[in-house]
Amino acid sequence: MSLRAADISPLRVHLLPISMHFLYTAPRYHTNQHYPVTALLEAGHQVTFLVLRRGRTETYDALEPVVLGCSPVFDVLRRVASLIPGIAYWDTGGLPPILRFVSEVRARRPSAMVVRDPRSAYGLLAMLVAKLIRAHLILYSQSARNVDPKSSNRALVRMLRRVTHASWFSPMRGDGAGDGPVAYLPFVMPTQVSPEQKQWYAGDCVNLLAIGMFVPRKNHCLFVDAVAELSRRYRVRAKIVGECSTEAHYEELHKVRQQCRRLGLEDNVQVELNVAFADMRRHYSDHDVFVLASRDEPAAVSPLEAMAHCLPVVCSDSNGTSCYIRPGENGFVFRTDDVDDLVSCLDRVVANREVLIEMGRRSHELVGTEHAPSRYVDTVVRMASPSP
Known part of the structure; x- marks a missing residue:
């Protein structure tokens, strides 16, 4: 379904920009779209989100996506393709029932279509339909290959x-x-906890927070190793919050807990599973430093969420959004999979509590200046507007 912002009094219409209807296509309604969508709605625009499936930890406070499901025919082809060595089942993408998709789009007559992953089967279909109905086309991707000036993908993108x-x-x-x-249009969100409201060092400890589903590339065991080393010199506690919903997830969770036991950290490292989006604010607010230890992270939004809650951030250099970190100002970027470098970066944050608090203030400031929701609205409205 699509949502319209609150009715506007006719006496004020001439003071507001023309309302547009943005129709998004994506595999699912990721939480990193919550604040952009909210900002568009609050600015008086309409938004529709057409997805293939629901995720476990999504939030629908601003918008309820239309779940199209996957075309049965394409699903069969995808399963056959997954039998080819080197191709995983999910790697071959997804495609909605084509007639239903076309019907949903034509019924809404959007001003612009924002298409995620334009080189996927779903993305190609969405681009074709956008051209057929003459909607403005905006493409959105989270692949480093598309923004790296050394990548051969740049010619294809052009x-x-x-x-x-x-x-x-x-x-x-x-x-x-x-x-x-x-x-470049960074993730956006409003600032959350102000530096004046922020409560630091609960239990007279430096409280570290890590977030990510329980899969090997999230590097939770590397984070635990870093906590063990820091515990030799500082009073630290840590929490790992992550999704755990499959057998593979539980296998990784077991490895993480074994690592904690082996290092004697059962009392220092807490694990919480499947936390709802609305409850994450409490976890950010209760901690002092955010750590993203994962490798090959396409574009994590969690560092920005942590920054909005006044947390310094330490993340790996293979995270696509590591550019949100100003090294030495609001955190550090460490070499992926290098526990010594991670510990060194964390040392520079936690050694001086006054410096840590100042880094948290800088995080909050950067969210307000670089990641304001109005930046997103202004940019996509400009992209969707006819050229003069």
Whole structure:
């Protein structure tokens, strides 16, 4: 379904910009879209989100997505493709029932379609339909290959933009930011806890927070190793919050708990599973430093959420949104999979409590200046507006 912002009095219509209808297509309604969608609705625009499936930890406070499901025919083809060595079942993408998708789009007549993963089967279908109904086309991707100036993908991106006359943005900043075919539009959200309200050092400890589902690439065991080393010199406690809903997740959870027992950290490292989006605010507020130890993270939104709660952030250099961190100002970026470098970065944050608090203030400030929701609204409205 689509949502419309609150009815506007006719006496005020001339003071407000023309309302647009943005229709998004994506595999699911990820929580990193909650604040952009909320901002568009509050600005008086309409938003529809067409997805293939629901996720476990999504929030629908602003919008209820339309779940299309996967085309049975495509699902069979995908299962066959997954039998080919080197191709996983989910790697082959997804495609909604085509007639239903076309019907949903035509019924809504959007001003613009915002298409996630334009090179996927679903993305290609959405681009075709956008051109057929003459909606403005905005492409959105979270692949480092599209923003890296050294990537061969850049030529493909330029060609695709020329053919489709589309705008294209990413929440990741490439080394050649501003010069490439993909515009930089970071994740956005309002600031949450102000520096004046923030409560620090509960239990007279430095409280570390890590977030991520229980899969090997999230590097929770690396985080535990770092906590063990820091515990030799500081009073620290840690918490890992993550999704655990499959057999593979529980296997990884077992490894993490074994690691904690082996290092004698059962009382220092707490684990919480399947925490709802609305409850995450409490966890951010209760901690002092956020750590994202994962490898090959496409574009994590959790560092920004932590920054909005006045937390310094330490994350790996293979996280696509590591560009949100100003090393030495609001955190540090460490070499992926290097526990010694992670410990060194954390040392520089936790050694001086006054410095830590100042880094938290800087995180809060950066959210307000670089990640304000109005930035997102202004950019996508401009992309969706006819050229003069």
